Amino acid sequence: MSIESILIVGGGLAGFTVAQNLRTRGFTGTIDIIDPAGIPYDRPPLSKAYLLGDKDAAGIELAPASWFAEHRVGLVRATVHALATEPLGVELGDGRKLHADTLVLATGGSARPLPVAGGDLDSVLVLRSRADADTLRGKLAPGIRLAIVGAGLIGAEVASSALALGAEVTLIDPLETPLVPAVGPELAHRLHAMHAGAGITVVHGTPAGIKRTGAGHRIELADGRVIECDEVLVGIGIIPNTALARAAGLATENGVLVDEHQRTSHPGVFAVGDMARTRSADGTLQRRGEHWEHAMNTGATAAAAILGQEPPVHGASWFWSDRHGTHVEGVGDMNAEGTTILRLKEGEPVAAFNVAADGRMLGAAAIDGGLMIRAARRIIDRGIVVPAEALADPEVPLKKLAR
Ligand SMILES: Cc1cc2nc3c(=O)[nH]c(=O)nc-3n(C[C@H](O)[C@H](O)[C@H](O)COP(=O)(O)OP(=O)(O)OC[C@H]3O[C@@H](n4cnc5c(N)ncnc54)[C@H](O)[C@@H]3O)c2cc1C
Known part of the structure; x- marks a missing residue:
């Protein structure tokens, strides 16, 4: 069956990326993003530049209103109350029903409440939107x-x-x-x-x-x-927003379960971003990604899969964070079984590398070392074995080791 209409539930980074990639990949049918928040915006600035007042609401939009008009991506300002699987569609809060050939779930997560008396007081603040x-x-x-x-x-x-x-x-x-x-x-x-x-x-x-x-x-x-x-x-983490999917009978387990193409247990429904959790072909459940780049990557993968195109290749998972004028980045898995090699500057650790017994790098993290993490990612992705002394030596540019 050819796909003529796609409904995306949730207009965060993941949902927006699906729409953007569908258009760059040549899809000419109908695309609608349903989200009560309207124009999709970026969340990382909410705890940084936006909170500080250095960026305003327009400054964190993922694209201006004109982009949606030019690319014929509809924005439906509403909350989805239920999913329908036969035929595929959604029911909105106001009772309207919309149908499509393919559904994409991109509902992100909600702030995890503190499980103590008073944790649910209205006056207790969270930061998600x-x-x-x-x-x-x-x-x-x-x-x-x-x-x-x-x-x-x-x-x-x-x-x-x-x-x-x-x-x-x-x-x-x-x-x-x-x-x-x-x-x-x-x-x-x-x-x-x-x-x-x-x-x-x-x-x-x-x-x-x-x-x-x-x-x-x-x-x-x-x-x-x-x-x-x-x-x-x-700020103790998120709970993935899986209620709609669960009520519609889709497989969930701390996330909506998807295969490596972001397809859920229903062949016409995809899930992306913070709310999706990959079950590998051998049945292993992966850890759910909750980072910005993961939202973008899963959105790009879903768009390719919906159109039956070659999936994009993504590198090892990556995140960043900023605090006190310091920039932190991590790539790969610092938690996997391995040996830590530290890179010190003036006696302080500036980077840590997690290296497997066979010498392959599993993960890396750095403080104010973005270039180092970019090189580490190449080392991880290509399985390059780097001598431990070179990793520990602050005089050796990691870029040189990634060749
Ligand atoms: C304050 C903050 C700072 C962050 N900083 C960083 C950082 O520095 N680095 C990093 O790597 N990552 C960071 N992240 C994480 C990153 O922003 C998220 O991983 C990313 O936003 C996930 O995108 P998403 O589209 O999956 O979900 P979301 O961005 O949560 O979007 C989900 C959307 O779904 C909508 N929705 C939910 N339910 C419904 C419904 N029933 N009907 C219609 N719409 C619905 C919501 O309104 C929301 O707009 C940060 C996150 C936050 C909150």
Whole structure:
């Protein structure tokens, strides 16, 4: 059957990329993106430039309104309430029903609520959408006491931005050193220490409850300590938005299950981005990707698969994060079984490489080392075996080793 119409549920980076790639690959049929937020926008600036006021709403749009008109990509400003599989389609919040030959699910994730008493208070802030960023920005005045639960990527970025906006920031995490799986223990330790160095109060502890106190909040920790603050932001990860897919009978397990072409258990339905989880041909469930480039890559893969074209080739998974004027990047898998080789500068680790027993690089992470990570990615993708001494030597450009 030839495909004439495609409905994309969710207009984040993944959904937008599907539409963009469908057009660059020559699809001339109907494409509609359904999202209550309207023009798709980029999320990484929400904790960085947008929160700081260095970019406005137009500055974070993934494409201007004119692009959608020129490329005949419809934007349906609505929330999908249900999926239909026979025939394929969606039901919108206002009862309208839309049908298409192919459906793409790109509904991302929702902020994971803190599972303690008071974790669900309306006044507890999260950061996932532009509206969340606007709410948070409205609270961040100089001297405001902001407590952040979760010192992972988003918690750390908000801590840094809030500090720059004059807030008094307390950063709470049950882990002594967060981010170890992403960048390895040595870089994680250095990154976490930057918070205290910048003037943030770092608390190693587990929240047991949140209470309202007049205009503010009190966070009670499991060990009895209490943190008084004005505002609380919880940044402890996301839950993939799989309810629509589950209700429609698609296979899900901490994500909508897809094959390597992003096809779900229904042949006419694809899933991309943060909400999709790959089940490999041998049945192994992969870890769900929750990064910007992953959203883009899965969108590009789905577009090719929908059109029956050759799939694009992607390199090892990559992410970045920014805090306290420092840029962090990671590529591949720092958590896989291997040996860590550190690159030091003035006694401080600036890069960590995870190397397998056979000498192949499995993962790499660097602080202010974007070029190094680009070279590391080439080394990982090509399976180049690099001598450990060269990896550890800050005088050896990694680019040279990637040839
Ligand atoms: C604050 C923040 C900072 C980040 N910083 C970085 C970073 O520095 N580096 C990095 O690599 N990654 C970063 N990320 C992660 C990256 O932005 C995400 O991985 C990416 O946005 C995922 O894209 P997505 O399209 O899958 O989902 P989303 O961007 O979440 O988009 C999902 C869309 O689906 C819509 N939707 C949901 N349900 C429905 C429904 N029922 N009907 C219609 N529409 C629906 C939502 O409105 C939303 O617009 C950050 C994320 C956030 C939130």
